[in-house]
Amino acid sequence: MIQVQGISKSFAGQRVLRELSFEVPDARITALLGANGAGKTSCLRILCGLLRAEGGQVLVGGVDPALDPQGVRRQLGVVGDREGLYERLTVAEYLDIFARMQGLSGGALKSALASVCEELELQSLWKRRMGGFSQGERMKVSLARALVHQPKHLILDEPTRGLDVLAVRLLRRTLLRLRSAGTAILFSSHVMPEVAELSDRVLVMSQGRIVGRGSPDELIAETGCGNLEDSFVALAYGERTPVAGEVV
Numbered sequence: 249m250i251q252v253q254g255i256s257k258s259f260a261g262q263r264v265l266r267e268l269s270f271e272v273p274d275a276r277i278t279a280l281l282g283a284n285g286a287g288k289t290s291c292l293r294i295l296c297g298l299l300r301a302e303g304g305q306v307l308v309g310g311v312d313p314a315l316d317p318q319g320v321r322r323q324l325g326v327v328g329d330r331e332g333l334y335e336r337l338t339v340a341e342y343l344d345i346f347a348r349m350q351g352l353s354g355g356a357l358k359s360a361l362a363s364v365c366e367e368l369e370l371q372s373l374w375k376r377r378m379g380g381f382s383q384g385e386r387m388k389v390s391l392a393r394a395l396v397h398q399p400k401h402l403i404l405d406e407p408t409r410g411l412d413v414l415a416v417r418l419l420r421r422t423l424l425r426l427r428s429a430g431t432a433i434l435f436s437s438h439v440m441p442e443v444a445e446l447s448d449r450v451l452v453m454s455q456g457r458i459v460g461r462g463s464p465d466e467l468i469a470e471t472g473c474g475n476l477e478d479s480f481v482a483l484a485y486g487e488r489t490p491v492a493g494e495v496v
């Protein structure tokens with residue numbers, strides 16, 4: 249489980265996160281929604297130990313990333329929004345390095361690499377250098393890197409951005425398999441049908457605060473809207489879509 253209690257963050261005196269508190273339970277897929285600039289990436293970067301929060305506390309599987317970043321990395325997989333790959337390495341070389349950095353070796357290393365290769369359908373890319381990889385190919389490699397050490401927690405920042413239908417399906421299948429295996433999954437997205445279909449729980453952020461939380465159905469019921477997209481707009485922008493017969 250990931251636990252966030254009362255964290256804030258400012259850049260150049262501008263507050264971008266305001267006393268955020270939420271939980272990401274095990275064996276559930278949680279979506280983090282918010283308008284551009286709402287603070288999603290900043291929040292995810294704090295959970296990964298890449299940024300320091302001001303006040304409050306973050307615990308990933310009981311470990312504080314600010315105090316023990318190594319301890320958190322061992323049990324966390326991260327797919328960032330704009331990460332670079334080492335273009336001169338082959339996929340096999342790249343994943344081998346990351347798996348070793350996570351402490352894998354010998355038979356465990358071999359079977360971890362074989363397992364991500366199969367799950368993410370990387371066979372045809374395995375011996376290719378990554379320079380010139382397409383968006384979808386890059387996502388597969390990033391996801392393989394995040395999963396190679398079988399982390400208990402997975403964080404993805406806009407994982408479906410720029411992906412075609414097949415790549416989205418592969419990602420979805422992988423996330424559902426990980427959820428069944430007990431992984432706590434948190435992903436940010438702007439794609440409402442995908443969020444409605446995939447997530448068990450939704451967190452809606454606006455101006456650095458959580459302004460809505462619950463299952464997609466609960467948010468729809470709470471806002472009186474007909475679908476998750478309208479509910480999101482109502483919560484994030486404060487505009488409630490009128491229901492049938494309502495006087496506006």
Ligand SMILES: Nc1ncnc2c1ncn2[C@@H]1O[C@H](COP(=O)(O)OP(=O)(O)OP(=O)(O)O)[C@@H](O)[C@H]1O
Pocket residue numbers: 259260264282283284285286287288289290291
């Ligand atoms: N390193 C930084 N230095 C200064 N300002 C920053 C920095 N990182 C983020 N910000 C600002 O913090 C605010 C929140 O940014 P963040 O990237 O967390 O939002 P987001 O919800 O992920 O947005 P998007 O959906 O557009 O990716 C924005 O106003 C952004 O300009």
